[in-house]
Amino acid sequence: MSEISLELKNIKKSFQKGEDVLESIVKTAKKGEFVTLLGSSGCGKTTTLRIIAGLEQPDSGQVFLDGKDVTSLEPNQRNVNTVFQNYALFPHMNVADNIGYGLKLKKTSKAEISRRVKEMLELVQLPGFERRKPSELSGGQRQRVAIARALVNNPEVLLLDEPLGALDLQLRRAMQHELKRLQKKLGITFIYITHDQEEAINMSDTIAVMNHGRFEQIGTPDEIYNHPKTSYVATFVGNANILTGIVESIAEEESDGTSAQITVRTDAGKVEVSMDTAATSDRGYFPQKGEKVTIAVRSENIRFEENKKNAQQSTPNCTSENTQKSVQEPAEKNTDDSCDGLTAEVVEKTFAGGQLRVVLKTSEGQEIVASRYGIDTNVSVGEKVRCCFLPSDAVLVDQEERSEEVLPDQSGPCAGGTHA
Numbered sequence: 240m241s242e243i244s245l246e247l248k249n250i251k252k253s254f255q256k257g258e259d260v261l262e263s264i265v266k267t268a269k270k271g272e273f274v275t276l277l278g279s280s281g282c283g284k285t286t287t288l289r290i291i292a293g294l295e296q297p298d299s300g301q302v303f304l305d306g307k308d309v310t311s312l313e314p315n316q317r318n319v320n321t322v323f324q325n326y327a328l329f330p331h332m333n334v335a336d337n338i339g340y341g342l343k344l345k346k347t348s349k350a351e352i353s354r355r356v357k358e359m360l361e362l363v364q365l366p367g368f369e370r371r372k373p374s375e376l377s378g379g380q381r382q383r384v385a386i387a388r389a390l391v392n393n394p395e396v397l398l399l400d401e402p403l404g405a406l407d408l409q410l411r412r413a414m415q416h417e418l419k420r421l422q423k424k425l426g427i428t429f430i431y432i433t434h435d436q437e438e439a440i441n442m443s444d445t446i447a448v449m450n451h452g453r454f455e456q457i458g459t460p461d462e463i464y465n466h467p468k469t470s471y472v473a474t475f476v477g478n479a480n481i482l483t484g485i486v487e488s489i490a491e492e493e494s495d496g497t498s499a500q501i502t503v504r505t506d507a508g509k510v511e512v513s514m515d516t517a518a519t520s521d522r523g524y525f526p527q528k529g530e531k532v533t534i535a536v537r538s539e540n541i542r543f544e545e546n547k548k549n550a551q552q553s554t555p556n557c558t559s560e561n562t563q564k565s566v567q568e569p570a571e572k573n574t575d576d577s578c579d580g581l582t583a584e585v586v587e588k589t590f591a592g593g594q595l596r597v598v599l600k601t602s603e604g605q606e607i608v609a610s611r612y613g614i615d616t617n618v619s620v621g622e623k624v625r626c627c628f629l630p631s632d633a634v635l636v637d638q639e640e641r642s643e644e645v646l647p648d649q650s651g652p653c654a655g656g657t658h659a
């Protein structure tokens with residue numbers, strides 16, 4: 240039996256001539272892997288799922304399930320099931336009949352259907368709900384029934400198209416845990432669609448970030464969040480600030496040559512970025528002196544001096560308002576000696592979701608967002624401040640037009656890859 244549960248080989252799809260909805264996507268999923276397709280509306284997530292389910296035919300390429308080419312098979316001949324956002328339960332049937340429907344089609348005996356339905360209701364924590372109609376259930380309960388119905392046939396792969404999208408935030412969080420628990424217990428491969436980056440990070444073994452019909456980056460939640468390869472990934476997952484500048488100098492940082500510190504001059508000042516040389520050479524891209532580069536820095540990693548007086552007291556760490564991280568890591572480089580920082584004006588302060596969001600603008604109009612826990616900070620709207628970040632908190636990302644995925648080693652922890 241194959242260790243790979245699902246394989247998409249060079250899948251292409253267009254609905255209108257000349258407009259590729261999917262551009263030759265390549266992806267494998269290992270047995271029991273939780274893979275999330277994450278991307279903005281219209282990037283091709285549902286089309287990918289429908290092609291796996293057999294509800295849509297690709298223009299070219301192949302779908303393999305458990306090592307078998309199923310591209311030309313009908314949906315009911317593939318060992319996959321789908322859970323949709325809108326539950327899609329039969330309203331006239333009770334819970335037991337809804338769950339047992341697939342088994343009935345397969346002419347399974349009544350006793351066996353009854354046993355499996357009971358087992359599934361235990362699994363989704365709804366024992367005793369057999370006789371209820373869908374209209375007598377809450378949203379979360381309906382979705383659990385839909386999941387039970389999809390799992391009753393023991394599919395090789397379960398496809399989930401924004402299954403929690405219709406639920407309120409609290410229920411959504413609870414169901415995320417529940418789904419993850421189920422997936423671990425059953426060891427079934429999940430291909431999960433969401434727009435929600437937090438959901439993707441919380442639940443997935445592997446996240447495939449989609450953009451315009453292709454996988455822009457595939458990796459673990461940590462790789463996607465902390466090491467985005469493109470500015471699209473950096474902004475879509477974690478709302479990073481994107482800065483551009485010219486490489487002024489490159490200095491080797493570690494004696495074993497694993498990282499290099501580059502100094503980048505932006506319109507608003509000079510900054511330092513620590514570059515993982517192994518990762519950049521993997522991608523066949525190493526910036527040269529004088530080259531234009533793009534940097535991503537998360538808002539929580541932007542620090543700023545609140546005023547001149549504080550600034551003098553705060554050296555060498557280039558901030559008086561240390562984030563938690565800067566307090567824990569005061570010795571890390573990016574002192575005032577190595578970094579001019581960026582000069583910017585505070586244009587907005589808002590409080591939402593337990594965090595203060597400070598929007599700054601450089602004289603060239605570049606927006607920089609800094610976030611903090613707490614409801615206020617000493618900077619005022621209209622004040623000029625200097626922003627800094629640790630070199631290790633900045634990531635060099637490809638310009639979007641340059642982004643090209645390298646197909647990772649298929650035996651690695653995040654097997655799969657993409658080619659644009």
Ligand SMILES: Nc1ncnc2c1ncn2[C@@H]1O[C@H](COP(=O)(O)OP(=O)(O)OP(=O)(O)O)[C@@H](O)[C@H]1O
Nearest residue numbers: 254255260278279280281282283284285286287434
């Ligand atoms: N049957 C169809 N006919 C024509 N165009 C289609 C069809 N199905 C999808 N598309 C187009 O293909 C593109 C990708 O659609 P898809 O539903 O896969 O996106 P998505 O990433 O799932 O979006 P969302 O998150 O909004 O559901 C969109 O531009 C959509 O309009």
